[in-house]
Amino acid sequence: MTGGKPREGGRNILLVVSYDGTGFSGWQRLGGGARTVQKTLEDGLSASLGEKINVIGAGRTDAGVHAEGQAANFRTSSALSPEHLAERLDAALPPDLACIMAREAVPAFHARYRALSKTYAYRFHDGPRRDPFESRWSLHVPRRLDENAMAEACKRLVGESDFSALTNAKDDARAFVRRIIDVRVERRGDLVEAAFRADGFLYNQARIMAACALEAGLGRMSPDTVSRIVEARDRSAAPGALGAYGLRLVRVEYPDGDFLDPAPLLPTRADGPPPGQALDRSSDRRFPGTPLSSGSGADRRPL
Numbered sequence: 001m002t003g004g005k006p007r008e009g010g011r012n013i014l015l016v017v018s019y020d021g022t023g024f025s026g027w028q029r030l031g032g033g034a035r036t037v038q039k040t041l042e043d044g045l046s047a048s049l050g051e052k053i054n055v056i057g058a059g060r061t062d063a064g065v066h067a068e069g070q071a072a073n074f075r076t077s078s079a080l081s082p083e084h085l086a087e088r089l090d091a092a093l094p095p096d097l098a099c100i101m102a103r104e105a106v107p108a109f110h111a112r113y114r115a116l117s118k119t120y121a122y123r124f125h126d127g128p129r130r131d132p133f134e135s136r137w138s139l140h141v142p143r144r145l146d147e148n149a150m151a152e153a154c155k156r157l158v159g160e161s162d163f164s165a166l167t168n169a170k171d172d173a174r175a176f177v178r179r180i181i182d183v184r185v186e187r188r189g190d191l192v193e194a195a196f197r198a199d200g201f202l203y204n205q206a207r208i209m210a211a212c213a214l215e216a217g218l219g220r221m222s223p224d225t226v227s228r229i230v231e232a233r234d235r236s237a238a239p240g241a242l243g244a245y246g247l248r249l250v251r252v253e254y255p256d257g258d259f260l261d262p263a264p265l266l267p268t269r270a271d272g273p274p275p276g277q278a279l280d281r282s283s284d285r286r287f288p289g290t291p292l293s294s295g296s297g298a299d300r301r302p303l
Helices: 037-049 082-092 147-155 205-217 223-232
Strands: 011-019 066-076 097-105 117-125 159-162 177-188 191-198 247-253
Touching: 011 037, 011 082, 037 066, 037 082, 037 097, 082 097, 117 205, 147 177, 147 191, 147 205, 147 223, 191 205, 205 223, 205 247
Parallel strands: 066 247
Antiparallel strands: 011 066, 011 097, 117 191, 117 247, 159 177, 177 191
8 A cells, every 4th residue: 555645636436335333433533543434434445445545524423423324535546436446445344334335526526515415313212111222223212202293393493594502513603504404203113213304414403403303202392392492592492412322324415417427226125215214205216416306496406
């Protein structure tokens, strides 16, 4: 492997990766030998391609947060096709991190700044007993949740608002305005998921919105209360952020024109999508780079 600085020229490649966040100290590369998703990907790519690689993520998931569709890009001089590159990388990764696909992007593509939207989902398990097979990926609630009440409360979050009441971002953050494009709450057995699609998320915003959904599901918060909390911009009036382990980054969307090749088709589940993926109502499972088929054309405004 060659040393020195990472390559600034060459081909620009999008990666879509999935990971169980339990064993990672978050996405971002840290000092002191901390195990992070970014560093693990960079190590795998550098070893596979024989050149030093720097990876740019679409967003920084916190320690313990999972992903089934995190996006990132990097530059390489490799001539491997995106499909073969993804296969080689996947073979070099540990069991809790997988490369789902790779796609060649235009030179100016940037995984963070070109994102049209992101979707996060929070999973609740409300069975009468804890389920050890769900404990790494869901919050156990020993009371039956009212998913209809959760959905009604979450509807009040849709639209463009100042979400300073629903973030743990510092007071000097530049802007608290975000646009929630769509929200879905659905149940499958003892699992309930609240999924949020937005043009961006503030620090801890998805986990605090999930906390509002939980309070509504327990009968302790009405839809009007959710509206008042957002309008008042009062962080002290909103619940605290739920644990990271119940949250996952579902997908990141980009303009299709940012890519040089057609979007690959991903396999579909025979039993239908798992909870939280009802937001993807298109039978065309291209991912990412193809906007979801919900809402109006305004939901897919170009950057």
